[in-house]
Amino acid sequence: MKIIISAAAESIDAEVDQRFGRSANLILVDTESLDWESFRNPGMAASGGAGVKAAQFVAGLDPDAVISGDFGPNAYEALLAADISMYIFNERVNTIRSVVKEFKKGDLIAVSSPTSAGKHGS
Amino acid sequence: MIIAVASGKGGTGKTTVATSLARSLDVQGASLLFLDADVEAPNSHLFLKPEIEHTRDVGVRIPEVNQEICSLCGKCAEVCQYHAIAVLGKKVLVFPQLCHSCGSCTLMCPEGAISEKQNVIGVLEHGPAQDGFRYFRGVMNVGEPMALPIVRLLKQWAGESDESQVVVIDAPPGTSCPMVEAVCGADFLLLVTEPTPFGLHDLKLALQIAAKFTIPVGVIINRDGLGYQGVDEFCAEAGLSIIIRIPFDRSIAEGTARGRTLLDIYPSYKTAFQNLFKEISNYGVGSRWPRP
Amino acid sequence: MKQSLKQLVILSGKGGTGKTSVTAALAHLAFTGSPPVKVVLADADVDAANLGLVLQPDQKEEHDFVGGALAVIDQNKCEGCGICEQVCRFYAVIEDGKKYTVDSRACDGCAACVYQCPDEAITMQPQVVGRWFRADSRYGPLLHAELEPAQENSGKLVTMVKQQARLWGLDNALDVILIDGPPGIGCPAISAASGADLALIVAEPTVSGIHDLKRILQMTMHFRLRSLVCINKADVFPEGTIEIEHTCQILGVDVIGKIPFDETVTQAMVHGEAVTAYCLQSPASQAICAIWQKLRSLLLEEE
Numbered sequence: 100m101k102i103i104i105s106a107a108a109e110s111i112d113a114e115v116d117q118r119f120g121r122s123a124n125l126i127l128v129d130t131e132s133l134d135w136e137s138f139r140n141p142g143m144a145a146s147g148g149a150g151v152k153a154a155q156f157v158a159g160l161d162p163d164a165v166i167s168g169d170f171g172p173n174a175y176e177a178l179l180a181a182d183i184s185m186y187i188f189n190e191r192v193n194t195i196r197s198v199v200k201e202f203k204k205g206d207l208i209a210v211s212s213p214t215s216a217g218k219h220g221s
Numbered sequence: 222m223i224i225a226v227a228s229g230k231g232g233t234g235k236t237t238v239a240t241s242l243a244r245s246l247d248v249q250g251a252s253l254l255f256l257d258a259d260v261e262a263p264n265s266h267l268f269l270k271p272e273i274e275h276t277r278d279v280g281v282r283i284p285e286v287n288q289e290i291c292s293l294c295g296k297c298a299e300v301c302q303y304h305a306i307a308v309l310g311k312k313v314l315v316f317p318q319l320c321h322s323c324g325s326c327t328l329m330c331p332e333g334a335i336s337e338k339q340n341v342i343g344v345l346e347h348g349p350a351q352d353g354f355r356y357f358r359g360v361m362n363v364g365e366p367m368a369l370p371i372v373r374l375l376k377q378w379a380g381e382s383d384e385s386q387v388v389v390i391d392a393p394p395g396t397s398c399p400m401v402e403a404v405c406g407a408d409f410l411l412l413v414t415e416p417t418p419f420g421l422h423d424l425k426l427a428l429q430i431a432a433k434f435t436i437p438v439g440v441i442i443n444r445d446g447l448g449y450q451g452v453d454e455f456c457a458e459a460g461l462s463i464i465i466r467i468p469f470d471r472s473i474a475e476g477t478a479r480g481r482t483l484l485d486i487y488p489s490y491k492t493a494f495q496n497l498f499k500e501i502s503n504y505g506v507g508s509r510w511p512r513p
Numbered sequence: 514m515k516q517s518l519k520q521l522v523i524l525s526g527k528g529g530t531g532k533t534s535v536t537a538a539l540a541h542l543a544f545t546g547s548p549p550v551k552v553v554l555a556d557a558d559v560d561a562a563n564l565g566l567v568l569q570p571d572q573k574e575e576h577d578f579v580g581g582a583l584a585v586i587d588q589n590k591c592e593g594c595g596i597c598e599q600v601c602r603f604y605a606v607i608e609d610g611k612k613y614t615v616d617s618r619a620c621d622g623c624a625a626c627v628y629q630c631p632d633e634a635i636t637m638q639p640q641v642v643g644r645w646f647r648a649d650s651r652y653g654p655l656l657h658a659e660l661e662p663a664q665e666n667s668g669k670l671v672t673m674v675k676q677q678a679r680l681w682g683l684d685n686a687l688d689v690i691l692i693d694g695p696p697g698i699g700c701p702a703i704s705a706a707s708g709a710d711l712a713l714i715v716a717e718p719t720v721s722g723i724h725d726l727k728r729i730l731q732m733t734m735h736f737r738l739r740s741l742v743c744i745n746k747a748d749v750f751p752e753g754t755i756e757i758e759h760t761c762q763i764l765g766v767d768v769i770g771k772i773p774f775d776e777t778v779t780q781a782m783v784h785g786e787a788v789t790a791y792c793l794q795s796p797a798s799q800a801i802c803a804i805w806q807k808l809r810s811l812l813l814e815e816e
Contacts, residue, residue, distance in 0.1 A: 121672065146581040146622070146669050148304025148319045155298065155307045169708065173316050181309040230561045231696045232529005236721060261697040262527045262728065264721035302581070302624050302637075323602055323623030363731040366668070366700035394528045394696065395560040396662035401618075417782050419533070419563045426561060429662040433618065449783040471749075474774070478719035478750035 100130045103157050104198050105167040109137040111195045115188055117168030120149030126195050127160055130203055135195070150174030158183065166198055172213040185210040222502060223388040225407035225436075229423025231262070231394035233413045234443035234467065234477070239391040240268035241483040242411075244352055245494035246387060254388045255350060256379055257358035258403035260343060260371045265391050267480040271356035274348035277378070279359065279371045280339030281322045286313040290334040297326035297335060318366055343371040345378050355379075368399040376402075387498075396426045401433075409501050410436045411464070414452060415444045421451045428459075439464040439501070464497055518682045519812045520675075520690045522557075522709040524733070526725025528696035530717040531745040533558070534778050534788060535801060536693040537567040541787035542805040543689065544652035550809060551687040554650065555678035556657035557671045557705035558695040559643065569785050570648035570655045578658065578670055580642035581622040584615045590634035597626035597635060618663065643670055647677065652787075654681055668700040675705070689812060698732045706733060711812060712740040713769075713804075718753030726757060730764055740766055741811075743804050747771035770804035772797050 105122035106113040111133070116122035120142040128135045138160070142153030150170070154177035157165055164184040178185055186207040192198045201207050226239035236259070243255045257265040284297070284306060295308045305319035306326050317340045327335045343361040350356040359375035361368050372393070379388070392403035404410055412427050414420040424440070431438045440456055445466040456463050467473065467483065476486035483490040523539075525532045536554070543550040556564040584605070586597070591613055598606040598613060605619035606626060615626075617640075627635045642665075645658035656678040658670050678690050694705035706712060712733050716726040726742070733740040742761050747754045754771065761768050772778075773796045781791035789798040 118676075121676065145304060146302070148316065151304040151307050151314075151316055151319065155304075155309065158309050171707075173319065176316070177307055177309050177314060180312045180314050230528050230563070232527060232717075261699050262721070262725045264527070264724055267720040267724065300624065300628050302622055321621055321623055323621060323625050324600070325623055325625035325628060328600060328625060329628055361699070363698060363728055364703075364735045366703060368699050397560050397667060397701075398663060398665055401663040417779065418566045418785065419561075419782065422563060422566055423561045426662055433663060444779075447779050447783060471774075474746075474749050478717075478722075478753055480720040 100164070101127060101162045102130060102199070102202060103127050103160065103162045103165040104195050105140070106137070106195050111135045113195055115168065115192055115195060115198060117188070119165070119167035119170050119174050120153045122153075122167065125153070125157065127162060128195065128199055130199055133199065148173065151177050154178050154181065157181075164202070166202060166207060169214050170210055175210070175213040187214060222384075222386070222409075223390065223407045224409045224411060224501065225390040225392050225404040226411045226413065227392040227400060227404055227427055228394050228413040229396060229425070229427035230419060233415050233420065235394065235413045236264050236268065236391055237477050237483060238411065238413050238441055238443070239389055240265050241490055242494045242498070243269065243350070243354065243389045244482050244484050245491045246498055247495070248354070248387050252386045253354035254379055254386060255354060255356045256375060256388060256390045258372045258375055258390055258399070259393045260359040260361040260368050260375070260399065261393060263358050263360050266356075266358060268482050269350040269352070269356055271350045272348045273346045276344055276346050278341045279343040279345055279374050280341050281320070281367075281370050282324070282337040283317050283320045283322065283340040284315055284326050284335045285338045286315065287334045287336070288313065290332050292332050294331060296329050296331060300325050300329045321367075322370070342367065345371070345375055347378070368393065369402050372399045372402045396430050401430055404430065404436065405434060407436055410438045411441055412438055413441045413443055416442055416447045416449045416452045418449065418451060421455055424452065424455070441465045441467065443467045444469040464500075465493055518679065518687060518690060519711070520692065520709040521808065521812060522692040522694050522706050522712045523715060524694040524702060524706060524712050524729055525696055525715045526698060526729035527717070527721060530715045530722060531772070531778065532696070532715045533563045533567065533693055534782060535713070535715050535743070535745070535772075536564060536691060537787040538789040538798065538801045539805055539808070540568070540650070540652040540691055541790045542802060543691070543809075546809070550689055550813065552653045552689045552691050553678045553682040553687050554653055554655040555674050555690055555692045556655065557674055557692050557701070559658045559660045559667050559670045559674065559701065560695060562657045562659060564693045565648065565655065565657050567782060567785060567787060568650035568652065568655060570650035572646055572648045574647040576645050577641045578643040578645050578660070578673065579639045580664060580669065582637035582639045583617050583620045583622050584624065584626050584635050585638045586613055586615055587634045587636070588612065590632050592632050592634075594631060596629050596631065600625045600629045621665075645670065645674055645677065647681065653687070656681065667695070668704040671695070671701050671704040675708070698728050702729070702732065703736070706736060706738055709738055711808070712738050713808065714740055714742045716742050716744050716757055717746055718744055718750045718757055720753070723753055723756055723760070727760060730766060734764070741769045741808070742766055743770040743772060744768060745772045746774040748773050769807045770800055772800040
């Protein structure tokens with residue numbers, strides 16, 4: 100299974116980034132082999148609409164799920180349309196590796212509505 | 222004659238000054254217009270008690286995609302600088318609150334699948350104020366981020382002013398785009414400030430806007446007598462006229478809190494504002510900013 | 514992940530209610546409490562950043578803030594067709610004889626002209642529209658920013674200031690981000706409130722203040738942000754204070770304190786001090802102390 104996790108740096112041992120749209124990096128991980136690849140989040144530098152931009156980028160990588168600390172309303176709607184499942188971190192995760200572990204155990208909560216107010220415009 | 226009343230920071234008494242000024246002017250009802258352009262926090266109605274007769278929605282144009290014609294090419298999303306339209310899965314999504322209504326996606330769609338519809342972000346209201354002059358205000362809907370189109374449409378709705386008309390605009394506080402939109406085109410800018418370090422700092426910011434549009438300015442010090450000389454010193458050094466000083470006075474604070482204008486509290490303000498207006502009309506006061 | 518860094522945002526529907534004075538006092542009380550609460554301050558009122566005027570911090574870092582890009586026409590490539598002027602909905606393209614230029618004050622950065630120009634003469638150029646700073650104040654690190662007047666993107670800069678405050682807070686194991694929010698209910702206020710654990714709304718018992726309080730409460734409720742209200746200058750218009758309390762009761766929002774009208778607040782501001790540091794015995798300081806005790810327990814001992 101391929102999942103994407105928002106990260107503060109470019110490694111599977113990096114800390115998670117609670118934000119989705121404006122996280123520094125997005126890390127694509129194969130949950131079986133633990134092969135990973137890091138991408139700069141194009142949403143980070145966006146003037147506005149970071150969540151949409153990040154979601155669009157993520158959709159292009161075609162993962163099965165995306166995991167972050169927070170999905171604003173725009174990111175949520177966009178990922179939903181792209182048919183990508185969303186999960187949020189729990190208190191036990193701190194690195195990307197630990198997120199994968201928790202995800203495989205089924206200990207992360209799937210998201211069924213936006214988790215924050217999100218930001219608007221510029 | 223368009224007079225905009227503004228302040229670099231909120232809560233300085235901008236609305237008190239604007240409403241007091243309007244109520245002081247003995248101009249015929251039809252030729253005085255009051256515009257409340259502080260659309261995020263419009264309060265002048267509490268002082269002027271208008272009877273609203275007309276209301277209209279403020280809409281901005283947002284794209285609407287005909288999913289049947291759309292080929293999902295993604296050109297719209299590529300050109301949108303605001304990420305307000307995105308192709309995801311087999312759908313094109315529009316995010317109205319991110320859209321700036323620039324029309325670029327509509328122009329770029331190779332299939333002609335995008336048309337535009339109205340998205341309501343606020344309302345405009347119009348009717349006579351209690352004193353008879355014409356009153357307009359814009360109100361932004363809660364949760365909407367963009368005040369600027371409301372200010373722009375409010376000014377358009379109030380119409381082009383001719384020479385004989387007097388327009389008093391209560392501008393949004395600060396120095397952001399909606400404030401600029403409100404004061405742009407004014408003949409005179411009244412900057413309300415208070416004698417505190419905050420007031421001075423924010424007065425300087427507001428002056429940068431006046432400089433950008435070379436509008437003559439006059440300063441009104443509210444809550445005068447707090448013991449801080451910085452604003453006076455700055456104005457003296459910069460050659461800015463301080464047109465009216467409103468003292469720090471508990472009865473003014475209590476009166477305005479109840480929705481009274483300065484005239485209701487101290488009738489002598491009527492003459493003071495009338496004189497102010499006469500002087501502004503003759504350009505007898507105020508300073509070109511920056512100074513030539 | 515241990516998410517111990519809490520965010521408290523101070524808001525007000527209208528300006529001038531005393532939001533910054535309250536924020537400065539809360540920072541002072543947090544710093545001097547026993548045990549102290551380690552706070553990182555974020556001045557999110559980037560259009561008129563005033564927290565630094567009270568705290569007079571030492572500037573440590575300064576960074577440019579690049580906002581959106583604006584269109585620029587290359588006069589060597591422009592053939593003068595005028596299509597850019599036709600497509601621009603912001604009236605930003607100005608014709609001057611056969612020459613077309615972009616009015617940077619009016620340009621919204623939409624790039625419609627860039628895509629429509631048949632001569633590829635228009636490019637988007639990023640603009641430095643402000644700066645952000647990290648400073649050391651008496652009561653903890655302060656992240657603040659300045660936006661050039663009449664610039665958009667204040668929401669983005671607010672987000673930037675908050676992010677930097679958050680990173681600093683996490684790296685240094687601090688307890689709370691204290692955010693001095695912008696007035697109003699628009700984009701900058703939404704950006705400041707976003708992600709907060711708790712909002713303290715400073716309301717003023719004036720007809721205007723009550724009107725704006727209702728609007729900001731609608732905003733925070735719209736975004737499901739837990740909000741508390743304190744009433745500043747509560748005794749100036751007692752009927753107004755009662756109305757605020759009544760409104761809050763109907764909406765299920767707690768009023769956690771009433772600060773009396775007190776000239777000490779203004780004097781403290783003129784002297785560049787937090788009111789609680791300037792005169793702890795003053796009525797306003799005492800009221801803010803009581804408010805801080807409640808906020809502190811809500812932020813740090815809950816859960």
